[in-house]
Amino acid sequence: MRLLDKIIIVTGSTMGIGKSIAKKAVSEGAKVIIHGLEEELGTQVVSEIGEENARLHIEDISNEGAAQRLVDLAIKQWGRLDAIVNNAALVVPSNISTTDKAFLNRVLEVNTIAPFQLIQAALPFLTESRGAVLNIGSVNAWSGEPNLLAYSISKGALMTMTRNLGDTLIRENGVRVNQINPGWVLTEKEIERKRAHGLADSWYEDLPALYAPAGRILWPEEIAAAAIYWLSDESGPISGQVMDLEQYPMIGRNAPKDTSTIANK
Template identity: 30%
Template sequence: MAEFMAQAGRLDVLVNNAGMMQQAAIEETSFEDWQRSLAVSLTAPFLMIRAALPHLRKTRGSIVNTGSIEGLSANPGHAAYCASKAGLHGLTRAVAVDHGHEGIRCNAVAPGWIDSELNVELIESMPAPAAFRRDIGRIHPVGRTGTAEEVASLVAFLAAEEASFITEQIFTVDGGRMVKLSLP
């Protein structure tokens, strides 16, 4: 933060955008892997927020955290990831409550399946990538996966002055996936 402030001179927005996922059941998740997941998705944003607060007070700035729909519900074998993102959602609300009186807003976006580099690599590694992409699209009411640009647009809005009365919210960006029930 000191290096950034020396170069930029002011801080208006902090975006915490990090995460890691390990596919493993709880019994298969080592304590070290659990700790690493929490360190990346929860502890690092906490430390960044703590370092940014003095600067954000001066600018009445905004914090946007990248959570996940898996912080609101769960996929099998993602306990550490789900727990870390749920914790980040709680941290988002706590920061908004504790620092709103200082003019600091804190919100989170909770993306679903986004065509990130990691997800595209996963799709391409499948035996039938086109079929896998089609099937992933079908779990979304909009019929497709999302783009990083769609998430970034919401982050930019939440950071902007136009969103000055929005705080402590968790916004899903998931093409409707969270509300679509599976058929038996």
């Protein structure tokens, strides 16, 4: 039990990577706050992992006071807080022509500012427990795809915040801050996006080797397995680190010759 008796907030955990992290955390002995926008899906997650192990909070993470309400719920239910996972995010297509100020502000509010506010709200309790923050970024933080401009900007900013606070908070508060950058992951949302693009539901079964050298893309459970290390005491004093979770190097890789591929991760 690598997370025995730890109390963890996982934002965006009604589906996808967040759901997998929450379920894996409970299997390792933690109790979790499930958060998201989809009440029916959230209720199902709580049912799957056991009502004694989870509480559900449905709210847009960018709402004023939402971060404090998540922290208050954890403290009210279990009296402590050991870790937060900033996973909730808007993954929306945009480029230089379609990204206006309002759109960019909205993406930044959810993907970058809301995680910062949750860290702020949780910090007094994480200081008490000498806890951990795990930010869920994206390999798009390094530069991003042509049609993921605003999203890539937001994840790049999150990565810089992780490195900055990872240094500051371990020194001043004993709180570790780290980040994982998943690559292409087979989530429910990814399947929906590809369906909206007109692809068959079996699109992921035959991918170009350029994007799936191993013959498939990542599973949410594999991201969750990696997350447990950063949330547990096994990672010791390590802080301010960003780890890419993809099956090929992001920097120095040859660009594709065919730009009409399926990717758009």
